[in-house]
Amino acid sequence: MTKKILIVDDSEAIRQQVNFTLAKGGYEIIEAEDGRDAMEKMRSNDDISLIISDVNMPVMTGLEMLEAMKAEGSFPSVPIIMLTTVGITALIGRAKKAGANGWLVKPFNPDHLVAAAERLTS
């Protein structure tokens, strides 16, 4: 069965780049523009296997989304990778504490992204 990945980024260019990279691996891709949009997409798609999310976004940031999911106890089994320009150790620690499973710094290496997706969805 095709696995679904939710890509969350306010930049359409980045969503397309991630989509292009992962679609070659046979994944079905769903896109969201910010954290709130992502939480709505999660509620309407109960078979998402992985979330790949930017951090700095309008409306709801990636870390706010992560912390809201943790506070609500929603989607506890869905792994989340943060994909962002920011590499500050304290923020990486905050994301890890909130339940993130990985952190990739943009511009990303496509092989690293595919390997992380394969590992977290297997």
Add this chain to the structure above:
Amino acid sequence: MATVRSELVRIAKASIEEFLSTSDGFKEYSSTSQNIAPSDGVASYAAIVGYTGELIKGSLVLLCDKRLLEVSHPNLAMGMPVEDQDLNDWIGEVANQLLGRMKNKFSASGLKCTMGTPTILVAQALNVADPKEGFRECLNYVGPHQNVSVYFIAIVDPTVTVESLSPKAESASAVEGDSFLF
């Protein structure tokens, strides 16, 4: 003699040059001290992103032309067309990536801040005036297409000193391309 301003500008330049050297379409761009503000009549794209923290706040303004945004857009590498409507999104992402790098380095120097989201303008002969507070530095880059200008605007708390900006070992940050699984 180094000043807080010169140190912050050094960090801003290092961040921009890191981005240029690793990003398709920007790799042939290099720093210039010439005044190369966009020419009259040349359509320019601008992205403005604000940042704010306890000790520093300000904004980054990125100016470049349409052709550079077209040739650097990730769609090209994927064999997909680049439409005009893609360019606003892309210059916003480039500005985010530039300021994100600066944010990483500021954090390592004890200046924590959060970033806003980009505002995009398309206009002719854009220029950025001196701010009422703080300082503005225009960093210019020349390459095969129209020039790129980055205005770095900062208001710094008077308690910040050159010594306090020394990078802190405990604030080391991940760099582009790094990946971690927990």
